[in-house]
Amino acid sequence: MNTVRSGGRVERIRAALQSAFAPTALQVIDDSAAHAGHAGAASGRGHFRxxxxAAAxxxxxxxxxxxxxxxxxxxLMTSDIHALSIAAATPDEAARRAPA
Structure with a gap:
C-alpha cells in the first residue's frame, strides 16, 4: 500500500473525529497491511482501528x-474505509481503565 495515501487517510479520519468530538485522546491505526489480499481490500479501501x-x-x-x-x-466510510474497529470511551471510563 502506498504509505503517503495511507497516511493521508489516517489524517483525514483523525481530522473528522477531532472536529466532531474534540477528544481528549485519539489514536487512528492503519491495519490495512495485515489484510492484504483480503477480498474486501480489493476496492483499495483500508482497515482501521x-x-x-471524548466527553461527547x-x-x-x-x-x-x-x-x-x-x-x-x-x-470516508464509503471512499477510504473498508473495515473499522472502534473503542469509544468517556474520560471517566478511560481513567478507570488506566493502569495505576
Whole structure:
C-alpha cells in the first residue's frame, strides 16, 4: 500500500473525529497491511482501528457511540474505509481503565 495515501487517510479520519468530538485522546491505526489480499481490500479501501476518548460519549450506549463515529466519518466510510474497529470511551471510563 502506498504509505503517503495511507497516511493521508489516517489524517483525514483523525481530522473528522477531532472536529466532531474534540477528544481528549485519539489514536487512528492503519491495519490495512495485515489484510492484504483480503477480498474486501480489493476496492483499495483500508482497515482501521480507532481508539477515542471524548466527553461527547457520556450517556451514550456503545452502539450509539459507534453510530456517532460512523456519522462523523461520513463519506470516508464509503471512499477510504473498508473495515473499522472502534473503542469509544468517556474520560471517566478511560481513567478507570488506566493502569495505576
Amino acid at each position: 480507532v481508539e477515542i476518548v 460519549f457520556a450517556g451514550m450506549p456503545p452502539l450509539a457511540r459507534h453510530r456517532a463515529v460512523y456519522a462523523a466519518l461520513g463519506e
